[in-house]
Amino acid sequence: MTIAVKESVSRESSSIYINRDLSWIEFNWRVLEEAQDPSTPLLERVKFLSIVSSNLDEFMSVRVAGIKDQLKAGYLKKDFTGYTPAGLLKRIMKRATKLVSEQYKTFREISRLLAKEGLIFTDYESLTASQRKAMDSYYHDIIFPVLTPMAVDQSRPFPLVHTQAVYLAVVLRLDGEDEGEEPYFAIVQVPSNLPRHIAVPTRSNSKKQEYILMEDLITQHIHTLFSGYTPIAVHGFRITRNADLTLNEEGAEDLLEEIEKELRRRRWGAPVRLEVQQGIHPYALEVLQEEFELTEHIFEIDGPLDLTYLMKWAGSLTGFEHLRYPPVEPEYPKELLDTDDVFEKLRETDVLVYHPYESFDAVTDFICQAAYDPKVLAIKMTLYRVSGNSPLIQALARAAESGKQVTVVVELKARFDEERNIAWARKLEQAGCHVVYGLVGLKTHAKITLVVRQEEDGLRRYVHVGTGNYNDNTAKLYTDIGLFTADTVIGEDASALFNEITGYSSPHEWQAFGVAPTDMKDKLFALIRREAEHAAAGRKAHIIAKLNSLSNQQMVDELYAASQAGVKIDLIVRGVCCLRPGVEGLSENITVRSIVDRFLEHSRIIYFENGGDPELYLSSADWMTRNLTRRIELICPVFNDRLQQELIRILQLSLHDNVKARILQPNGMYARVETQEEPLRSQFKAMKIGSWKHGRVKRQTSHEA
Template sequence: MLTKDKEHIHMKHSPTTTSYLNRDLSWIEFNWRVMQEAQDADTPLLEKARFLSIVTSNLDEFISVRVAGIQDQIRAGFTRRDFSGYSPSGLHKRLSKRVDKMVTEQYRTYRDLTRQLHKEGIVFVEYEDLNMSQKELMEAYYQNIIFPVLTPMAVDQSRPFPLVHSQYVYLAVLLDKEEQNDEEEPFFAILQIPSNLSRFIPLPQRSNSKKRQFIMIEELIKHHIHTLFTGYAPVAVHEFRITRNSDLMINEEGAEDLIEEIEKELRKRRRGVPVRLEIEKGFHPTALALLQEEFEISDFVFEIEGPLDLSFLRNFANSLKGYSHLNYPPIEPAYPAEFLDHDDFFAVLREKDVLVYHPYESFEAVNDFIVQSAEDPDVMAIKMTLYRVSGNSPLIQSLAYAAESGKQVTVVVELKARFDEERNIAWARTLEKAGCHVVYGLLGLKTHAKITLVVRQEESSLKRYVHVGTGNYNGNTAKAYTDLSLFTADPVIGSDASELFNQITGYSDIREWQAFTVAPTGMRSTLFELFQREAKHAEAGRPARIIAKMNSLSNQEMIDELYESSRSGVQIDLIIRGVCCLRPGITGLSENITVRSIVDRFLEHSRIYYFENGGHPEVWLSSADWMTRNLTRRIELMCPVYDDGLKHTIVRILKLSLHDNVKARYLLPNGNYERVQDGDTALRSQFEAIQVSTWKNNESAT
């Protein structure tokens, strides 16, 4: 069975806390880089709106999970410092200041964006700006559409404070009774802004104007607040938003039914401890005192100058038609040329391995591979891991069809994929009803590996076909994330794929993998061996280099091993989109290490690991970042790429990232990032990667 990797005890040097950057502060730096895309003069206006939406969504998750965990530690009296030197209370204070600064800058950027949109004829208006005709239309919209779904909730001795849902926008309302004595306390009520109605309401265009006007739904509700409290006079009406602790505390060992346990925890999530309170600028002090008393929150309170929750900007930008000049030019993913003129995936893969680079090449190839496998009468079995799946995924339908057709279908569904728990529970039940064998992984481990195994009867034997990906089986995110898919019929990889599924679904002793390396049983120790091999090559004067592309690097032992390799003379180039706790460029420690981050139109998501190996390069694709959770608490996969042509293509992808001087930023030893200024000619890696089909054809020809 899969068990956790043994602790690595090799340590030649023990760096001090100043050798590391803090994980959470590093994440803040990443979200700053996202916001800088919304501030970049070269970013189209509606793309700026989308980046501001992403900043909000990122910050919501960070606060509901990471900051919530720090607050839990403080309440528990935990004072131990992490390996970067921060205690929970010290880190919490630092994060509070950094988040406050970020939010202030975010809303300054928002106000600048609305001014730029105004010049393009896209205008957010206040109720007082409406003309008589518009007011009449909005009156009808309020009465017919909004008013029927509003539920004012009074708070008094007979009606306790109602449940306030996390990350929803509410109005706090202070009221005076029309016949009230001046000395009486004002009445208090709250009102949820309907989440099932559009946050922004388009106003009819005037016949002689190209201007597009919008009004926020809360602006309309505020103006009509008196309709909800007849006999009372509104004193103050202000927006607020609470963020709760959203991490699930699942007792897997004590759970008789994992689905029931997770569903129970999901219900608890709705009542999670409040972590952050956002309030509209000018919030009435009496109303604020009532909220702070109810939520027991004194810090992480942010006053916002603008509409709360800018995540609505994504839908707003997507809803505007006729503004192509305010968006990036559309990219139509190419169907992989290797499969384009063939009806039979299996015939292609018997001849050669195939690499697909998303989103430049279509995820439909993955869907079609599963569809063909489900429909092919010679396919005996399909085994697949599912971590995050799109809402209308054809993969689910194909797997269900395959099971109903009598094939052996095994699906490892990860119920603990954060914020996708409910959806994955629904998929699991759908697949079980269709006759699939649904497995929920191993106790205490998340199944994060992305792999599909298809077993097919061919002549007198069975043949295995495998898909390994760096990203999820999600057709929606495959349009916005850069990821790699490897299709292969290599018998060694196929044998390892069978063994991996056997270890997840049954009882199998750990064996020596022929191709794969798997977490948590051995990935970390294998990576250490690869680092140390490069160090030996460097010390012997042979070619030695590591290029690693990932989302995050935060495991202390991995960082220490990279430091050791650097001191041995190995050139190490890290391409890390998000969190990085390693300090590059420190004399005697990391002077041979560079770290760069690329934030651009698409989310850099692929995990690629390259080792020079004395002139005999190895290339690996992986599901795992170099974080403690990936290496010790998840089932993760590293798969080698054997085909030389595919290796060349992947190296070209890595080199593009290393030469990006438009959207890349260098990490400095102090933890700050600065834009790369190298080269006389601008190179934007994501725009160059559009030519991937041409590269692949050239690599195949050579």
């Protein structure tokens, strides 16, 4: 598609697109802003700091690793946003370095505020004599037996350094040896199975709780590991490796075994980033650079390495509830509350469930009732990411053991959850479930359950379609939507979808669904073009899309074309957005907003005005190339008028948020909403169960916001 653009659209970038990876860094800045926000409860700010680190770890190990692979392969071509791999990598590292610097500045500020609350991060030198004695005992009794000093010399090659683990680089001198001799070098891994922050016994007449980092304690006692040597310097370091799996699915006789092999290879992935403690000894840095073959992309950290540990630390504290968000108790969906038979209720009406404000127990109960109901003949389900002790797995196993036909599509390639999914796959197979690992070259990302039940008037299908994973833990932290329905058309499409995944079936003529990679993109394009036709004819034309990411060039071009045709387009995109809104002659009819708040915005909802006859869809897919072309995804229409109104109100909540929403500017940067209106914080408003089910969206008082 050719996009007509006036020459005057030039802004900070000459491209009409925003680069995906640079857009992602801007997203992580928004996460960091939540850690900096004084209105965010203090321990929640600590958690946001941790999330910034975990986000950056994954970004480096996957996205940056991929760019480095391109450079290694000699790939010089520009991407559609105008960046070569070399130019993009340089820009990424510049922005990431600034981000990390700001993150640790924030960490120091939060540490000062925690100290005022009686939670003190201290060091060994600041302890009293009695506290030191207690910590000495802790080191000798608990830490020392676990440590393994690993020397590096001619007879002992550099040991395996695990990705994202914290190590100490130790520079030593042999006792009695001349200072001019080359020093000795060793590394010590900081145990990851012990608490990183160690609680120090309280001082007399004090209620303040002090914590010392385990690596600080090891550093103070490093001489106990190297008798006959004098430690010259001890500094922390951390390596990030390429974590992207490279699978030969077609040549793999057993995909499960192939992924297990790749997981073992991941430990040896090429180094991507080296983090070192500020002030590291020059000899130690030289040795590490030589071993990891990194002359750049080295981050000097002014503070503790790897702030991801803060999440566990903050979660373990008791007695500081005033420093957290008030707990949210999800309500059980009212439509399902007064019935013992979910199938009877679904024969009457469809039901929409909005997590985390409404309980995920409704989904669990649906699967459990199906597992125990003697009239249920078959259960088919996709599993992408499940929790560590998922009740759904137990229910599916029980159903199979009772003789029901249970088919589970387990996605073994769900990044960083591969090992857990392998374990679930084996357990389900042992229980008698038919376990399918999807189609070669495609991740199964659709979230759908099909229950086939024998009833008096024949077989009936019951379907659950969701925007998020079947994970009871993340359902408390992510905003997601699930649709329960007994609609005949949706049921028939659900059966056809599972038949395509598990058997040999030609692409289906979908009645309701749009399914990637075969026809979802074309269906979405057709719906967008239909809005453009409505606008051209003077009819109502409006698109609202709530997504996690938008990075597919063709999709961006379609939205640009619709904007030029006069379609009003409101995009609610939490993370990456490659579309540049508000550009004269191109996208002046498009707004893009991102909401980063207490819960991770994860629901995917699409609204088409359709000339006054609105259509609404739920989707498992973001508008990224991988979702549209390399994954099994689905969009599902919501037919029920009442549920359509509920979805519209959810969208309106996001569009009216003026507390946590940021608006994407034409230059690729984000700005908070500036308004004189009363504050409205969409997630807090949604906590008032029913705000999206009844009436219009009302603004909150300052107190409510």
